[in-house]
Amino acid sequence: MTQTSPETIPPRGSTPQVVLERLERYRESDVDWRSGKVWAYVFDPGEEAEALIKRAFTAYLSENGLDPTAFPSLLRLENEVVGMAAAHLGGDAEVVGNFTSGGTESIILACKAARDWARSRRPSLASSARRPKIILPSTAHAAFHKAAHYLDLDKVLVDVDSDSFRADVDAMAAAIDEHTIMLVGSAVSYAHCVVDPIPELAALAKARDLWLHVDGCMGGFLLPYMRRLGRETPAFDFGVDGVSSISMDLHKYAFAAKGASVVLYRDKSLRRHQIFTCADWPGYTISNPTIASSKSGGSLAAAWAVLHHFGDAGYLELARSVLAGADRVLDHIDAHADLRLLGRSDMNHVAFTSDTVPIFRVAEALNARDWYVQVQLSYRNSPGSIHLAINPANLRWIDQLLADLDDCVEQVRDSPANVLLENLGAALANLTVDSLDAAGIQEMLSIADVKPGTVPKVGAQLNELLDVLQPGVRERVLTEFMNELFSSPVSSERD
């Protein structure tokens, strides 16, 4: 590897204009989300809302959420945003919650509260030798795995139904034991965009004195509008007795700036366990509901602003338009001889696979035509798939996307075999985390052409190789990949 000098703080400063121009240029190879041709990652609220969000964000950029007594404005904004969220999700006056940086933080906090709630009631769990257990449908978001990892919880994964991809309540019931503290359901799940049977899970949780968290990060905001639009939508909110907590992202379908989510609790007796307080040091005493201590008020103000900008009627219209768009995509794929829907989406995301053509190559061919679609690797009973999020900005492109999709299916139908996969597939599939050594990982990274600080091209060939790896092996390889990615690039831009 070539020796490079690390980036240093520039010896002399530059004018704001020069600095801003450089920042602008750095974005050149980002996905072009403004085009409306990106079917993932960005929830584009349109130009007027975007301008408002930016102004609100910068207006509160420097206010510090560390101490709500010093910045009552932030306390008020948070209580108002949480109040709107609670009312939206069928909460009564008892429901409380907090504004967080995202779905992951909301989920980690709910798991922490559930853990400490269980420990406060069940002395057998208080000893650190007893790891509390959470029961997850196999479609639960990765954030729950992260929470278990950070909070030292045992996770039990239970396969979802292989047709509907909804949680299997009986199988989850069978997995409960004396260490179990929590059940999880999604409304909607990310991968297949379906609502788990929340009323059944809630009844189970209640009967067994367990915490039920509903992950409404993706669906919480939009699902109530779908119901009002006449769509049959399974019950999932605080109207269901037995739901303990709900996470709901505002930076998804409330179209807030990134860094905006809420975690809500049935009442204060549950939320109490979320709060961390420390008077055990000589500095200022802290009492933090959330993980971050010092935090900008920007994302909170922006979330508040966008909720007021669209209002209930505005969101209802947005929901109507994306739902109509998603229906067109769903119907087209459903009728396609070579494509197969994974479950029937309850919202505006669509996941599909193919039993006749290589699906990752379809994705690659689409992306080569200037679309950006997300790929999902196979996992347990869910085959490798393409995932489309249908946002307002995508609506004008639907016909062209579907035409290109049909074309791309034909384009890859007789494509040549993946030689690497033919030669290595069996060996890769047999790798286990324990059999994997540093040299093996390095070899895989070199196959993928990974270099420090630069983004490799992840094409169909690589996805087909990753797809045969066991999840634990994927995790090891990707960890090393990230470790390489976040390091000094071989050559740094200085101009």
Ligand SMILES: *Cc1c(COP(=O)(O)O)cnc(C)c1O
């Ligand atoms: C996005 C998402 C999360 C995690 O949210 P982040 O904001 O990315 O941290 C959790 N659950 C579901 C269902 C999601 O869609």
